[in-house]
Amino acid sequence: MIGKIRLKLIGVRDKDGRIFNLPTAEEIVALIIGDFDGAFDKRDIIVQTQSGDLQRISELHPSYLALQYxxxxxxxxxxxxxxxxxxxxxxxxDILRTNNTMREYFSYIIQDRANQFSLLLNAQKxxxxxLVDSYTMIESARLAYIKTQQPKLRSQTFKNLNQSVQSGxxxxxxxxKRILLPSSFTxxxxxxxxxxxxxMAICKxxxxxxxxxxxxxxPNxxxxxxxxxxxRLNPQDRPDIIARLFKIKINHLIQDFKKHKFFGGIQAIIYTxxxxxxxxxxxxxxxxxxxxxxxxxxxxxxxxxxxxIPDKEMDAELxxxxxxxxIHGPxxxxxxxxxxxxxLKCSKKFPKKYVDETCVDSExxxxxxxxxxxxxxxKNGVLLDNRFVVPYNAILLKKYQCHINVEWCNQTGSIKYLFKYINKGPDRVTAYVYESTTTANVNPQNEEMTNNENLSNEREVDDVKAYLDCRYISTCEAAWRIFKFNIHYRFPPVxxxxxxxxxxxxxxxxxxxNLCDVNESTKQIIERYCNLLVNMKRVSINKDNEELIEKLADALPHETWGTYLMMLRNKKGFSSLTLSKFIEKIEAREMEQIKISRMKVFDGEQDIGLYYKGGLNEKTTNLSPKVETAYNAKNSSGSSSKGSNSNTRILRRVS
Structure with a gap:
């Protein structure tokens, strides 16, 4: 028998305040507490039939949404x-993928259509x-796929692999070690x-x-x-409209910077x-x-x-x-x-001091x-002066009519903090659950529910559990992700x-x-690549012989195409014509193999039937694990670098 249970959010600042901060708005959210077992991807949904029997159903059951809502x-x-x-x-x-994914389904039913009344879109809270329930279903399906693929995602360096084989x-x-949550998961x-x-590569x-x-x-x-x-709805009742309009505004703002050169010429842009x-x-x-x-x-x-603060008589609108x-505060x-x-102090260091001229401090x-x-x-009955003003640009503020904080950051001391700040990860909270009939004092052992508790140094950290632990999903985030909008943007591509x-x-x-087989196949791949460089040089000397290029492309196994493409791009010492022809032929063969793999995957509904390689951009490919990293890096899953007509690409080492 479960008594009266309450959830309390803890506001003590002993965790990263950028991630574990308390909510400042009243909204419907999904909070995933980290005390679940290994069956986190399965909801305990029990229905009672007309005969009185109890039946457990899946969230993929066609009647689940009708019974839940x-x-x-x-x-x-x-x-x-x-x-x-x-x-x-x-x-x-002969279309590659003919079935709707879960994300596509929910994105379809929350559309606002002309001359059609939607009870769902007018349901307010x-x-x-x-929305948050739908997105948790989508994300749990993606994580479930990663969980089922864990046996295929074990990795170690070639040097350590040799040592393991030599030791018997x-x-x-x-x-x-296992790649529990790969970098392709947004x-x-x-x-x-x-x-x-x-x-950091762009910065370099x-x-x-x-x-x-x-x-x-x-919202206004x-x-x-x-x-x-x-x-008869308020803006908070339609987070889908808020997400759509904010996406439009951001796209327009980026065009102002890139195309219209608001600040002048642009070399690169990133946003989160x-x-x-x-x-x-x-x-x-x-x-x-x-x-x-x-x-x-x-x-x-x-x-x-x-x-x-501008003069009210000179510019009333501004x-x-x-x-x-x-205005910050009061x-x-x-x-x-x-x-x-x-x-008892402002964490943003307001009010600021009066300064006669702009300068740069020691940091x-x-x-x-x-x-x-x-x-x-x-503001709220308190008179505030220039000491409480947040830095802004007058033209952008007038045009977009929202909070636009503009700072100058061209200093070495702030770069690393700045980039880690904008890539800090999803929101979380620290919370505990207690019975309302007891006192609010909680056992110190349960004071924090974080993913690092009770983990010994010898145990592998469960990345999936760590990602879900105290995960905080708001309605606007759920709508944003369901619509498949970009979480990260970068120009030029990396x-x-x-x-x-x-x-x-x-x-x-x-x-x-078998480790011996893995070690031997790896040596063969390295040997093929060395021979490839020699043969490519020979082809380049022989004036880009088409027949040699064709034979060379046919000689490569498809499991290594993605890796070879990564190695050959921007390779010096060969003519550009040789490389372009060779890469074109390999890419054609790679896409043909992808078509075959996709058809194999969707011949039958295996397990959940959903195959994801990335968070926002679903990939229905069933590529070999050997080229997964290269393929994901090439396609930049979950982020965007669109809008560039330039062939400029920034290169960095794999880390």
Whole structure:
């Protein structure tokens, strides 16, 4: 018998405050507590039949949504099930993938269609619950696939593999380590580390970023209210509209920077979308300006960044926008319960000091011109002056009418922190569950539910459990991910080169493999690559002989095509014509093999029937584990570098 249970969120700052902070908005969320067992991907759904018998069903059962949400589906409409075909697909068609994925299904049913009333979209808080529930189903399906593929994802370096074979070991399951959550899974620890290394490679190639811009969605945009006209709904009742409009605004802002050159010429752009328990999405954007458009002096910084309240008589519109979006607080003694207060002090270091001229402090952070004036604003009954103004750009603030914080960050001391800040991973909370009939005092052993508890040093860390532990999913994040919008964006693209120390390349194999066979096949691949370089040189000398290129491409096994493509791109010493012809032929064979693999996968509904290689961009391929890393790196799953017509690519070592 379960008594009255309550959930309490802990606000003690003994964890990373950027991830484990408390919510500041009232919203429907999904909170995944980390005390589940190995069957986390299976929901305990029990229904009672008319005969009185109890039956356990899966979340993939067609009647699950109708039973879970009877007010939204009053007629018992079928929900998602395996095998839903795309519209207009015949049985004998040659299309690679004919079935709808779970994400595509939920993205379809939450569309707002003209001249059609949707009970789901007008369900308010129940619709918010439906969104977060839908996305947890999608993510659990992806993680379930990764869990089932664990025997195929064991890895160790070639050097260690040789040592294991020489010591007489043959059981692959006792050597190396498992890739529990690969870098192709959006939001995982390895994924975030790869994105951090990508932006560091961009920084190394083009220099330090200049403006660092934070854009927060404005729920009072007139476009949102036009969509809600005659619907008697508030903006928070339609997180799908908020997500769509914010995506449009971000795309338009990036075009202002790239195409219209708002700050001048752009060498690179990166941004990350976050949610952070505030109820609204926001974006962190780093701009890498060309050399002639950077801000070498403090006076030029003042031309684009301001931290002063404008004169109400001179510019009434800008005054109201600064008052609404760019004023911090009130906090301190006027509001000691403000979320920014830590130990009775503002964690953002407001109020700032008055400064007559812009300068850079000893830590590399800019100190903007913040002069003392008679211009003030009233917020929550408190008069605030220039000391409480957040840095902004007047033109961007007028155009987008939302919180747009513009900072200057072209200093070595802030680069590493800045890039780790924008790639810090998903939101989490620290919480515990207790019975309401008892006191609120909790056992110290249960005070924190984090993924590192009760793990010995000898045990392997479960990356899937660590990712889900205290995971916090808001409605806007659920809508964003269901619509398959980009979480990360980078321009120009970054390509990972398989450069490593001698015998330091990572070898991926199955648990059931024989180590001697794995070692021998790896040696053959290395030998083939060495012969490939020799033959490529010979082909280049023989004026790009088509017949030799054809034979050379046919001689390579398909399991190694992705690896060879990574090695040959940007390879010096060969003519560009030779490389282009050879890469073109290998890519053609690789795509043909992908078609064959996809058809093999979907000949029957194996297990759950969903095959994912990445978080946002679903891949239905069944590639060999040997080329998984190379293929994922080439396709940049879960991030975007679209919008570039340039062939420029930034290269970095694999890490």
């Amino acid at each position: 009877p007010l939204i589906f009053p007629y018992g409409e079928d929900g998602f099930r395996l095998g839903i075909k795309h519209r207009g697909v015949s049985v004998d068609c 129940l619709f918010q619950q439906f 070991q043959s059981d692959a399951s006792n050597c190396g 939001g995982g620890a390895r994924y975030m580390m790869q994105k951090y290394l990508d932006v 190639a083009v220099g330090y970023p200049d403006p660092f811009i934070t854009v927060t969605c404005n 945009w007139p476009e949102i209210y036009r969509c809600l006209k005659d619907k 979308i976050e949610f952070q328990k505030r109820g609204l999405p926001h974006a962190h954007i780093c701009l890498f300006l060309s050399a002639e458009n950077r801000f070498p002096t403090a006076k030029e910084i003042d031309l684009v960044i301001s931290v002063e 005054y109201e926008l600064v008052k609404q979006f760019m 906090c301190g003694t006027d509001n000691p319960h403000c979320p920014c207060m830590v130990n 590399g952070y800019p100190v903007y011109q913040r002069r003392q004036s008679c211009n003030t604003v009233e 390509e990972i080169l398989p450069i490593h120390c001698e015998d330091g390349q990572a070898i991926v194999y199955d648990d059931n493999s």
